[in-house]
Amino acid sequence: MTGRNLNFKHRVAVVGAGLTLFRRRMLETPQELAWLAAKQALDEAGLTLKDIDCVVIGSAPDAFDGVHMKGEYLAEGAGGIHKPTVRVYVGGATGVFVPIAAWWHVASGLCKRVLAVAEEKMSHSAKPHPQYVFRYIWDPIVEKPLNPNLLWIFAMEMHRYMYRCKAKKEDIALVAVKNKRNACGHPSAQLCDPNIKVEDVLNSEVLVWPVNRLDVSPVSDGAAAVVLASEEEARRITDTPVWIKGIGWTLDTTHWTNRDLAYPEYVRRAAEMAYRMAGIDNPRRQIDVAEPYDPFDYKELHHMEGLGLAKKCEAPILTREGVTQRDGDLPINPSGGLLGVGNPIAAAGLMKVAEIFWQVRGEAGARQVKKPVYTGLAQAWGDLMQAGTVIVMGI
């Protein structure tokens, strides 16, 4: 190991964020969804497209939108024409990876103001069902001939986690309840339900035991965007820049059937990288609010443990005790997460980064957590249960 040099030259800040509504089906084209989010982020930062040097795009499989080379297609709506534009990609973990890649665009000194845009339009792949697209993420030779549904892999991980941690479905369902209630404070939310109870989750349709319908985030269309700037530019743009303090990401082996699924080691490694850069040695104390990736309710628990915000098998207990509520000691997914706001894959990850931006600035309004926020964290996850991306932001 050559040893990462932590004395990087340029500090990088987030200075604006934008979101579309997240909904099951949207009329706008993928380009237009990207534009809606990008425009809002620019407006919030008080910038125009002329101020932007570089564009980073994130989007998960091309097979959702039904456009090959989706980055090329999205460039126009993301404000990336006649500019250096690049699309980065780590499956479901892409949303948080977009600002990570945008970070080095600025930290390298080569770009001063960067627009980072994530978009997903799952409704295009409507026939027979957007879930069908996930059939093609499995190994084409040793797995796909078995006709798998994507939920299998999550259900297997969830069940293994339940087995190892002796976690009950009731405990896990609390996450879905919390997040769908939290989502009622989010103007973009697709699945706000202020009255949802654990029984509703447990009584919803069983899809792949132990996964019920309300354990899963929905199929969504949507886009998100953030503007990043160098220190000098950030201070010019706003009085309250939110600094990117740490970035980290890890990909585990592709061969998920060869390893234990009970603990996300790759998230731990990703978090370690980000924490080292941010100077965090006790995340449970030093992170004030976190947005771990929650496409399934058990994933929030799984990721809290990977991020070191809970000990192994401790996350269900913290959840039951109310620690992860908005007014708790460690608020988790105050936005409502993917379970409540919706899950347009890459856009959902970037939505989490936007949430931390607003939480740190105290602009989350109805969603603002009770404790003061100095440092927040967003995390996403993807590929064949192997990718972890982490960003730490703060004042």
Added chain:
Amino acid sequence: MRVGIVGVGWFGFQPEVVDYSFREMMFKAAQRAYEDAGGLDPRSEVDAFVSCQEDFWEGISIADEFAPDPVGGAMKSVYTVAGDGLQCVGQAYMMIKSGLFDVVVVESHGKPSDVETLNEVIFTATDPISLRPLGLENVHALAALEARAYMSKFGVAEEHLEAVVEKAHKAGVKNQRAVYASPGKSRSATPVVAEPLREADVAKFVDAAVVVVLASERVAKRYNDTPVWVDGVWWSTEFSSLEFHDWAFPLHAREAADGAYTQAKIADPYKEVDFAEVDNRYSFKELQHIEALRLAPRGTAKDLLADGAFCPGGRLPVNLSGGALAEGVPFEVHGLARLSYAVGVMRGEIKADVDKAETAVVHSWRGIPTATSVAAVLRI
């Protein structure tokens, strides 16, 4: 902090690699690259890995999930860029410049022989509303529209395309991986595909993988005594919709090259660049890209080419490798193929007919229907 190329490895460059899967091709290219980098151990000495590919080329959704293992990146920082291999080099360049990374590995692989419906797959990259309903039987027709616009605007004739094709096949003979090189190939004897393009104007596809190791100036010498420095790399997307892009001139290549030249402090490329490797997946593209890279004033590449300026041994040799016309197009590996050949020439490992090989510019375009180019300036 300068960024250097300290290892290069490639595998394939065959019309069909029958015995190895794309993952195994990645592994073999990576093995060679790490050996080239003084026996670098990817498990302990690399900070991050970048893979360049697109889902529909692979026939897998979220194909980036297959990136880590074959290059030694399992449980390490690996990600994918949906772009040309040179864009990955651009990302690695920025990562190293940020100061957070010292050694970054760039990988790209392409296995066109696995794709049965290539025309339909490429066509899926066009706009679903304005173009897709037309159902083009040959996506090369979109390139032919550009060819006609360029040729008509700048007075380029078919004989000039003939000269490009002839030069590529002649040069390719000396390139051991140029499987399609056939000197004496007569362009006019090949059938018209889409006017003005004939079969010989269109590069064929090829299976290949290339891996490149980049390192910061601080550590580069640990791995290689003669790093090839990347002194500038930039890219540009001109437009998403072909309807709005310049049909006659590749502005994207101009914008990419200008960015790279600025970083490398090159004021007069025609004088300062010793040789170039540019995209020529269509014969006319070589002329366009020579001009876009400011190696000839607009509309004059055809004449300078006729004078031998861009031929091996000429004033500024372009595509000593024969380029894509001789090697084939390995999807997103294309840019790394151009780069790895240039590195070989600069290190003196490839005996090429060039006076001086100290400064090179390499370029890649992503092919139709994109308007995206990447350019990099290399120095030794």
Added chain:
Amino acid sequence: MRRIKQFPEVMEIEAYVYTAGPVGAKWLEALKAGRLTAAYCPKCGRLFMPPKMYCPYDFEEVKELREVEQVGVVETYTVVERDFYGEPLRERKVLAFIKFPGVEGGLIHYVKTDRPRIGMKVRPKWREEKRGLVTDIEYFVEI
């Protein structure tokens, strides 16, 4: 050593269901009515086609479509003789990029002619039965 060398694979769903967006939908409705329109950007005053809900030049919102005279000019063309795989087409096809005076962008479409040339004036030949697709124009013909 025996090996199974190839494994067939698809990456496809039954069908994609695309939407054209708020402005694109109106554009397709106009096509269905046999009218050619372009988006109008209130900020820079440009007309552009194909339309989107934003102006690709200045990133402002676009809501309005304006009718365009059905006279196009061939900016570039090709005569397609073979398919991608090298097989001769049953019928040669002229594909062109057609611009409309005063409009940015244009249409990539077929032209029915034996003598294609740059600068030729063309008009759309509409289909009898229209579906709200760009192919409601069967092809363009010389004026």
Added chain:
Amino acid sequence: MTKPKNPRGTPFEEVAFPVFEMPHVGKARYNYTTGWALGRFLAGLKEGKILGTVCKKCGRVFIPPRMYCSYCFREVDDWVEASGEGTVHTVVASYIEATRARAKEPKIVGVIKLDVPGYNFDDHFFPGVLHYICGASDEDVKNMKLFGARVRARFKPPGQRTGSITDIECFEVVKP
């Protein structure tokens, strides 16, 4: 002030004009090169064998096999054959198809940790495959009885095998 302020977008429910359908069948076909490792693995299945590779440097056994060790970054050294028996590592009951349609009968699927004579594996890294599990009900999944259960590969009759993972019909629970 609650951010985001007035997020936009036009949701719709009915699938009608201006939505338009484009069939995609036949447009993305591939013929995968299986390669050195999986090519032999598939041929092995056709002969009723489950083959893997082994890295002698770290001792890891890879099933499904690969030609390289993901952990030592070197070529694997040898082939090994699994016994066909194994233990259920994790298991679920699927009530839906890949298309999201309800399945007629619940399908039991899981990861099977395979036995390879001469090697021992912990739960951290092991040769394992995804497959159907037969001879068990969804109740056995729900009460977690199947975790750690012993199973044995049930191959199709030789004449029906094609060199595919589906040459194994399922892993059958071995009655104690």
